[in-house]
Amino acid sequence: MPTTLPVRNLEEANLLAQAIVNTIPEPFLVLDADLRVLEASRSFYEIFKVDPAETQGCLLYALGHGQWDIPALRVLLETILPDRVAMDGFEVDHEFPAIGHRIMLLNARKVLYDESDTMAILLAFRDVTERRAIEHEKAALLERSEELRRQNEVLLEEMRHRVANSLQIIASILLLKARAVSSDETRFHLQDAHQRVMSVAAVQQHLDMTDGIDQIEVGIYLDKLCAGLGTSMIGDDQPVVITVASDTGMIPSAKAVSLGLIVTELIINALKYAFPDHRDQAAIAVRYTIDQDDWTLIVSDNGVGKAADKPPKADGGLGTTIVAALAKQLDAQVTMATGPAGFAVTVARVAAATPLLRAA
Template identity: 30%
Template structure:
């Protein structure tokens, strides 16, 4: 009943655990998800500061910091950003929850979106009359410049459609006519679904226009695949926007269509080549690895240090090449949707300990310190989860050559396992952080100093995603990075104990 009551509230409600490092969020209600645009799995385990993104220099943050430090309550108005980057003002009421001895255990935050009120206040502080007059003149000028706007539309190298509220085609640009091999006469003034004898009666398109767009404006990169009778199969990315101005153009719908059929085919050929090349390389490399092991045994008693050193280096580089090919094969399986998860219950803490021990025994000079524990048996693919942990630890060591320590912290936040790996290395610029989990992406400032192909973090992200988890990074150039991931304990053995 309590959870139902909290979810029924129109205010966003969160609870953070003051007993854990970095005061992570352990509960959020439905309104908090609606206000921020993030899902619960993307929220749990984060510190509240992730909502401020780059906008960190706010006096309200200092007030919050002091209240948390002193175990007190406070009320602040703070700028936050939704998942899509939209700014919103948040009125936050924060209070501590203490035990019978007055020790702070949790903090509860109740927040309301007061963006409209703040915008109104800011407008009143400016020269409202003068500004409104200028905006009106500018808007009127744009409305009267249909011919000018139409000329711009015609030069855009994407197919564009303008629809009325009842989905009749008001206009299309030349690129649409050329791409879909139609005439303007048989297109404009017709219902979109009736074009080409029903060719555009596409289920995905109807879903976009009738269900998604009315509740979520605009729509970006909505993928639609359709086999047109005359031009063949097309793979399209649709961007749709419903105009919400008053007047002549009210509720008109703009659709931009990017034909990505050829681009996707090229990507598929690249993936096919990657898969074939990786498989073809694996067989001879396995043979080479076997021969190197034989040579190593045969030269074990030979008193030739130079020869032994050459064999050891060859073994190291063959192993490095073997790992690289294994990663390429993982990428190929992920791209083709053939990644296989063999889920069985396993001791999560023991898996982390084994991964740490294996890296320490590999001769790394860094000391890896594990703090905290989950005490959970997780139902998942142990080898893949271990691969994620090993990859993140290896990166932490690799990118912190001037520091000798790496930290691992394990915890349970709400009904999620959380693993955070901390280094004191080179760090990652904030503008590049959203891209580091993309396939083949490498941070520009580290490409020359540190070799790699940019696929390790992509594989980690896909493995965590396939386990219904979330992975993210917090970093600052020159001050190191914290890579964290959470895995859901729902329906897992040990989840009840974790709560």
Template identity: 30%
Template sequence: MNKTVDKGSRIAKIKELLGYYKEITETVREPFIILDQALEVVTANAAFYRKFKVKKKDTVGRRIYELGNNQWDAPELRALLENILPKHKVLNNYAVTHNFPDLGHKTILLNARQVDSKQLILLAMEDVTAQLKLESDTAEMTTNLVEQRDKLQRLNDAKDEFISLASHQLRTPATAVRQTIGMLTQGYVGNLSKEQSRILDIAYASSVRQLEIIEDLLRVAKVDAGKVYLETVPCDVVKIIDTVIKSQIILLNNRHQKVHFNKSQKKVIAAVDQKLFSMVIENLLDNASKYSPDKGQITIQIEQNDEQTIISVQDTGVGLRKSDLSKLFKKFSRVDNPYSISVGGTGLGLYWVKKVVNLHQGSVEVTSKLHVGSTFTVKIPTELS
């Protein structure tokens, strides 16, 4: 009698648990089934029927291996349910890869748990095929991108090395040519006619320009190779700018251009590499002069707060279109304007300026209006970290 009561209580408890588990399964978005000890399906949720294209009448009461024309009869699943799970009671993220007749090649992630003294098995399923493919494709794409990046880096390094070597090889003979022409113009080999002097002056100017191009290439090759190292010391930036203006005063006077230097204070001390920062200001002033008309005006302004030192160089030149602003700081980039042919240039000056300012942990920006002028603004930390 007691055995009958115990058995009846046991059955009632299982039914109660089963009803509870059924409610849970229907709230789960992923496919979920409950198996009994014989691995027959006790119940399954709607997601299972949708995903695996089976009907309830063909599922409940049948062994899992028989479902969907035996499509679940996979060696990995048998190993899980018959050998692994009985020993562990709980199993998480067990991957089963199988060719399902109605679904194709799939990888299903299984999470299983035995409950009620191993009377029932809860089995949750997640199709991770698309996720694994995405991960595989992403890994392959990443590998390809890394290979392409490395290839481009090697090409870029080879290009920089070529430019550096070629420039070094060109500098020596170009210097000799300039010096020789200079000696001729100074009368070291005798007096020259006006026509001879005129031709030699043209040749000398061309040789000077050639050396300027070579020096530009060398400077850029060095900064691109990471071989420019700052020697920063507290410097009076006002004094640096004054010195640069004085060094270019002859060229500015020849163009009848005026430079106004607005100083908020007599001294502005900032941590800079004096030589390189002087060249930055020189490039910006030279750029403003070249692209401004005769009798144009250039305004340099400096101000400082606790965090930044800000220098702006404003001209009354040809100005730029908005669409051209992004090109300015790119290597070998030149913007077409009425002065671009007569001025010449390599398209490396502003690129180099930006690189050096960045080394100072600063930034350089430009605002411009066509036919009105441009303003270049350099911001550097007052103290380098």
């Protein structure tokens, strides 16, 4: 025959249960099967501004002048919970009379007693209003950032289109003027300007293929650039093979612009001056090497080179001036070497400072 628990122990158990409830930092309720309040934590009274005398034994929906008569809460307690022992993270979004708008996550548990049909419901509340506000703010910022990104992409595409069209128009005008003038010298300068505009267009075209990526694989970039230059500038009267050898590495797109213009300028000069007469196996080699933060670019040809009595000058032609200016932007030095095997230009960024341009 089971023994009856002494009243003293029941009182102690109730005191312990009340102490546990009051220790919980978040609002907490103990309801009976009829949804009347058996116990409420101190934090519940403090947060929801209700009086204990008007809470104990009262129907949950009647508390605080009906502030808990919430459709979502009724769904939880009257529809969902009867079929489940527990429910976690049930969200209630409500305007409370005393504390204003709040978003609460409710955790509910049914307590069933073995020797009786009675039941209790434990209901814990967690205020996530500020967290939801931060989440919504982050989501709004993300959406705004995505919209700005889409706008920037549209503007970038429009700018690319305008730049390409403008370069094409300028190149066409220069070519038309070159055909119309009678002076050979003027025609030469106009054709030279046309080629340089086309070189800028070639660099722009290959950078456009990166879709705005800030870091570019230098080997692939130089391969595509030189292939495009060969297709557009090498004629059938003097076939020239352009080869590219490059270390693997990523470079910023800003650096790629200057590097591409240097390569283009040097290839144009080689095609113009290295092979004045037909030469079998004419070739231009582009080599790019990387040594940690330093790098070296060499563009060489197996053409006629330059006469020994006419060494390259620092204040040489337009091509030399362009290469020197671009190298300065890259904090690099330029060296020229000529001989029976052809002509080579080295552009290198090294730790030791050397003159910007010197003749070999």
